[in-house]
Amino acid sequence: MTATIWWTIAGCAVVTAVIKGVGPVALGGREIPARMTGVITLMAPALLAALVLTSTFAVRDEWHVGAHTVGVAVGGVILVRRGPLVLAVAAAVGVTALLRALT
Numbered sequence: 524m525t526a527t528i529w530w531t532i533a534g535c536a537v538v539t540a541v542i543k544g545v546g547p548v549a550l551g552g553r554e555i556p557a558r559m560t561g562v563i564t565l566m567a568p569a570l571l572a573a574l575v576l577t578s579t580f581a582v583r584d585e586w587h588v589g590a591h592t593v594g595v596a597v598g599g600v601i602l603v604r605r606g607p608l609v610l611a612v613a614a615a616v617g618v619t620a621l622l623r624a625l626t
């Protein structure tokens with residue numbers, strides 16, 4: 524890896540540490556309001572959904588629908604229908620591989 528990548532990783536680590544430290548310093552030992560706790564609780568699923576969305580539909584700097592998108596959709600349908608996670612992942616991988624082999 525190049526030095527630029529390592530500097531980027533180090534910068535992200537420092538920014539993460541600073542962000543995590545700002546909360547306790549800003550609160551000064553007070554309790555977090557209930558409304559704020561609800562927002563904090565919902566941040567992780569929202570960020571995960573955003574990451575899944577961009578990795579499913581984004582190719583470089585463009586939106587794209589392809590074999591990987593269909594694979595994720597198949598896995599999602601299995602999970603919505605209460606199927607096992609292992610089956611959903613295997614089906615998503617299989618459908619994606621099949622579509623890539625056919626195209």
